[in-house]
Amino acid sequence: MSAEKRSNLNILTALHSEAKPLIDRFKLVRAPVTGVQFYRSEQSEMQINLVVTGLGRVAMATGVGWLAARTSGHAAWLNIGTAGHASHPLATAIRVAYCAGEQEQRGHHVPLVADWPGMVGRLQTGDHVCTDYPQDALADMEGSAFFSSAIRFAPAELVQSVKIVSDNVETGVEQLDGTKITEYIAKNADQLSEFAMSLVHLADRLPSYAAQKEAVSSLFSQLRLTHSQSMKLQDLALKQLNCGGNLEALGREVASAENVHSLLKSWQRALSENPPLLRDHFD
Amino acid sequence: MDRPKTQTILERHQRAEHIVIEHYGEVFNSHAQNFRLQKQNPALILAEKQNRRVIATPAQYETGGGANYYFSHMLNCLYDCRYCFLQGMYRSANYLLFVNYEDFVTDIAAVAAEHKADKNPPWFFSGYDCDSLALEPVTGFAEYFLDAFANMPHAVLELRTKSTQVRSLLNRSAIDNAVVAFSLSPANVAESLEIGAPSLDKRLQAMQKLQGAGWRVGVRFDPVVWHQGWEASYAELVEQVFNVLDASTIDSISLGGFRLPKGYYKTMRKLYPEHWLFSAGLAESNGMVAYETEIEASMFETISNQIADHIATENLFVYYSNELTAENQSATAG
Numbered sequence: 234m235s236a237e238k239r240s241n242l243n244i245l246t247a248l249h250s251e252a253k254p255l256i257d258r259f260k261l262v263r264a265p266v267t268g269v270q271f272y273r274s275e276q277s278e279m280q281i282n283l284v285v286t287g288l289g290r291v292a293m294a295t296g297v298g299w300l301a302a303r304t305s306g307h308a309a310w311l312n313i314g315t316a317g318h319a320s321h322p323l324a325t326a327i328r329v330a331y332c333a334g335e336q337e338q339r340g341h342h343v344p345l346v347a348d349w350p351g352m353v354g355r356l357q358t359g360d361h362v363c364t365d366y367p368q369d370a371l372a373d374m375e376g377s378a379f380f381s382s383a384i385r386f387a388p389a390e391l392v393q394s395v396k397i398v399s400d401n402v403e404t405g406v407e408q409l410d411g412t413k414i415t416e417y418i419a420k421n422a423d424q425l426s427e428f429a430m431s432l433v434h435l436a437d438r439l440p441s442y443a444a445q446k447e448a449v450s451s452l453f454s455q456l457r458l459t460h461s462q463s464m465k466l467q468d469l470a471l472k473q474l475n476c477g478g479n480l481e482a483l484g485r486e487v488a489s490a491e492n493v494h495s496l497l498k499s500w501q502r503a504l505s506e507n508p509p510l511l512r513d514h515f516d
Numbered sequence: 517m518d519r520p521k522t523q524t525i526l527e528r529h530q531r532a533e534h535i536v537i538e539h540y541g542e543v544f545n546s547h548a549q550n551f552r553l554q555k556q557n558p559a560l561i562l563a564e565k566q567n568r569r570v571i572a573t574p575a576q577y578e579t580g581g582g583a584n585y586y587f588s589h590m591l592n593c594l595y596d597c598r599y600c601f602l603q604g605m606y607r608s609a610n611y612l613l614f615v616n617y618e619d620f621v622t623d624i625a626a627v628a629a630e631h632k633a634d635k636n637p638p639w640f641f642s643g644y645d646c647d648s649l650a651l652e653p654v655t656g657f658a659e660y661f662l663d664a665f666a667n668m669p670h671a672v673l674e675l676r677t678k679s680t681q682v683r684s685l686l687n688r689s690a691i692d693n694a695v696v697a698f699s700l701s702p703a704n705v706a707e708s709l710e711i712g713a714p715s716l717d718k719r720l721q722a723m724q725k726l727q728g729a730g731w732r733v734g735v736r737f738d739p740v741v742w743h744q745g746w747e748a749s750y751a752e753l754v755e756q757v758f759n760v761l762d763a764s765t766i767d768s769i770s771l772g773g774f775r776l777p778k779g780y781y782k783t784m785r786k787l788y789p790e791h792w793l794f795s796a797g798l799a800e801s802n803g804m805v806a807y808e809t810e811i812e813a814s815m816f817e818t819i820s821n822q823i824a825d826h827i828a829t830e831n832l833f834v835y836y837s838n839e840l841t842a843e844n845q846s847a848t849a850g
Contacts, residue, residue, distance in 0.1 A: 330535055342543045344608075345533070346557045353533050388550035435553055442789050472795035477744075505808055509792040511708050511743040 239279040240436035241308035242429055245286055245296050245383075247375050250411035251314050252285050254419035258426055259283075269299060279433060280304070290334075290358065290378035297382040307439045309391045309432035310383040313425060315399035315414050316356065316373040319366035323404055324417040326424055327354040327371060329394040334377040335359040341380045346390040347431040351424060356396060362406055371396050391436050395428065397421055445471060448480055452487050462493050469500040477510035478503075521615040522562050525654060529560070539563075544591070544608045552787045554609035555596050560654075565589075565614035569623045573641060582636030585627060589614050589657050590646035595678060596711040598793055599739050602645065604780025611646075613655055621664040628671035637693065640665075643676025649696075650679040659684045666691050676736065678713045680722040690730035695767045697734030698723050700757065702749035705741050709793065716753070720760040727762055735761075738772035738835070740815050742797045742807055747818060754822040763826045768833060771816050774798075775806035775837040806837030 246252040249270060255261070259281050261272035270285035282304060286296030297310070321327065330353040333340025345353065355370040356377075357363075363372035376394055383392040397417045400406040418425075449470040453463060470483050490496035517536070526534065537543055540563035573584040591612040592602055603609075614620070624640055631638040642648045642661070652658055658675060662685070665673040674695045685696065701709070703716040714722075727733050735757060743749070774793070776784070778800055785794045799808045806812065816834050823832055 330533075339542070342535075342537065342546060344549060344554055344610075345559065346554055348557075353535070384548040388553055389546070389548040390550055390553040392548075435556065438553060438556065439550070440552075440787075440789050445790075471789070475790055475792045475795040477792070504796045505811070507796070508742050508744045508746060509796045511704055511745070512792055 240433050240439070241280045241282060241304055241306055242433050243300050243304065243308045243310045243383075244281070244283040244429070245293065245300070245310070245312050245379060246283070247286055247288050247293065247314050248411070248414060249285050250414040251418055252283055253415045254422045255283060255313065255425070258422045269296070271300075286375070289360065289374050293375035293378040294382040297379060297386070301383075301386040306443075307391075307436045307441065308387055309429070309436045310379075310387050310393070311429055311432060312376065312379040312383075312394035313418065314373060314375060314394075314396055315409075315417060316371040316376075316396035317363050317366055317400045317406060318354075318371050318398045319368070319402050321352075321354075321398045321401060323398055323401065324420045325352065325398040326421040327352045327396050327398065328428075329356045329371070329376060329396060330354060332356040332358065332376045332380050332394070337377065340377070341384075341389075343380070343393060344390045347393065347428065347435050349395075349428055349431075354396075356394070364406060366402065371398070387436075388439075391432060393428075393432060395421075395425060442471075445474060449474070449483075452480070452484050456487070456493065458493060462497070465497055466493070466500070469497065469504065472504055473500060475509070476504070476507070477512070519564075519615050521617060521656070524656075525560075525562060525613075525615075528654065532560075537561075540612055544606070544610060544612055546607065549607045549609075550787075551603050551606065551609045558592065559610045561610050561612045562615050563612060564616045565619065569620050570627050570640070582634040583631050583638040584641065585624075585638060586641040586644045587620055587624065588645035589617065589620060589642065589661075590651070590655065592645070593647045594650040595647060595713040597678075597713065598709045598711065598788065598791060599741065599774055601776050601780050601784075603787060604776060604783040611651070613651075617657070617660050621661070624664070624671065625668060628668050632670055637670050637672050639672045639674060641674045641676060643674075643697075647677050647679055648675035649677040649681045652679070652681040652684055656684070659688075662688065662691060662694060665693055669693055674734065678710065678719060680714045680718050682722045682726055685731060686725060686729050690726075690732075692732070695732045695734045696723075696726055697736050697767075699736045699738055700753065701737070701741065702746075702753040703756075704749055705743065709741065716756065720756060724760050727765060732767040733761065733765070734767045735769040736772070737819060738770060739774035740771055740812075740819065741774060741793070742811055742815060743792075746815060750815070750819045751822055754819065754826070758826045766827055766831065768831045769823055769827060770833040770835065771819060772835040773807045773812040773815070773837045775804055778803050778805050781805040801838060804837060809838050812837055 256272050259274050261274045261283055264271045264273050272283040274281045282300055284296045284300050286292045328349045329343055331340055331342050357367045357370045357372050358377035366372055399414060399417055400409055449467050453466055540561050570585050570587045573586050592609055628638050649658055672693045674697050676697050678699050698719050706716050723733050797807050797811045798805050
């Protein structure tokens with residue numbers, strides 16, 4: 234794993250009023266992009282991206298896809314927004330453990346790996362503002378689209394959503410406005426920020442092999458190789474590095490090899506003849 | 517939900533978040549899960565096993581019994597052994613505990629009855645897909661099944677484990693038809709690869725206690741791991757084992773190499789591309805990835821000779837990977 238570069242944090246909200254406390258908390262700045270409300274903070278070790286997608290499932294799925302296309306590397310994906318619930322008090326933060334679209338037979342169970350000290354609950358996503366609250370579930374308009382699109386780009390453990398209760402049977406959605414939404418989210422900003430960082434920490438545990446692959450590929454830059462030869466050499470070189478070999482020695486072998494076949498044979502033989510160096514585990 | 521085992525476990529974990537699901541497959545088999553990440557904080561899933569509770573083992577496997585079967589009251593393991601095939605087999609690292617123990621026992625009894633006239637007793641292995649004892653304080657598995665096997669003297673239960681959770685065994689009288697088989701690796705290999713598992717010393721102490729209490733104890737050097745200095749590591753391991761245990765009452769010792777179905781190997785290498793274990797000395801044959809024949813044979817011969825100085829060879833079982841195919845697959849979890 235690369236020590237200096239941490240995983241990215243990708244945050245998606247439907248509304249700017251939901252995003253505002255997060256923009257302030259993470260000191261994000263608006264990026265000059267036409268058609269998308271995109272905020273970011275490019276810290277030295279971690280990039281935070283936030284997209285305000287607009288209301289509804291199509292807008293959310295579009296926002297996820299847009300952000301995925303724009304970023305690279307491992308990332309934690311976090312949907313933060315407001316939702317209605319029949320009985321929970323306003324401003325209660327609830328991590329989504331299960332999410333289903335209104336018409337869907339089967340929903341998505343969210344793996345709850347990263348720590349969350351608060352409540353967890355079910356979320357039902359519909360196409361309209363909900364005034365007839367579902368039994369024992371939050372109601373929103375984006376959640377199911379967020380999950381189904383974001384898990385195409387990251388392991389499900391890194392795709393999470395926290396909903397803040399914005400309306401209930403006592404205080405209906407008609408009493409809601411942007412100021413109140415911002416207030417409810419801001420009340421939970423500390424907890425949301427901690428959760429986001431624990432997700433990034435989790436994402437950091439994914440293997441980051443890009444640097445090694447790049448270094449190994451550079452060994453062969455002077456050779457004329459078929460795609461298959463290139464893949465085989467890269468595989469064998471990486472395996473040798475895993476077993477205690479070093480890049481310089483491999484480079485010398487590449488330079489002195491008679492041809493590609495002899496190099497392949499030599500490296501294969503090395504892996505068969507030299508037991509690997511016992512090393513401590515990585516986690 | 518209404519089963520006594522479920523209630524006991526829920527009461528024990530009152531502060532845990534309880535999420536009710538229709539079928540365990542919704543969570544356990546769902547797509548896009550990452551075993552490596554999930555292993556950081558697995559959930560406990562309680563479910564009923566509806567079918568295929570008792571399964572015949574691959575033909576090669578036997579340690580002195582007649583017909584051989586295995587059963588899994590649990591899928592996945594408390595430990596995180598880097599060589600474990602469960603990482604390649606399951607999408608989820610959550611612990612899946614089947615709470616309908618009584619159904620398992622009914623099925624085991626029925627299978628055992630089919631072999632009542634056999635010369636050798638049928639052997640029932642636990643610990644293929646989990647560690648038999650690691651979660652004993654939560655599951656009460658050994659306690660329940662040892663009671664059941666005490667009433668089935670014509671069948672043998674083998675508990676495969678790395679755990680030192682042996683209190684429930686020490687608190688009761690040993691029974692003749694149960695074997696507690698410990699997977700052992702050299703101390704340096706255990707430290708490097710068997711993450712979260714008790715140290716070799718602690719396992720040996722637990723085995724010694726069990727032997728002292730009259731339990732049949734088995735030793736499993738499985739998988740044998742090829743690494744720099746393996747000769748010295750395994751020589752030391754064999755010496756440690758026979759310094760601590762009474763060789764004359766060891767039930768059996770077995771050797772198995774590091775081997776996996778090809779698909780599992782690919783999955784595991786994707787999870788841990790940087791790991792040395794998946795990088796050297798391996799070859800693919802018959803849908804299995806295992807140590808090259810010469811490497812495995814050399815290790816097995818050396819270690820077998822060391823073991824043969826201490827116990828009768830009829831109690832030593834060596835499982836060569838090249839005798840396995842993907843259909844006839846097996847590997848080590850416990």
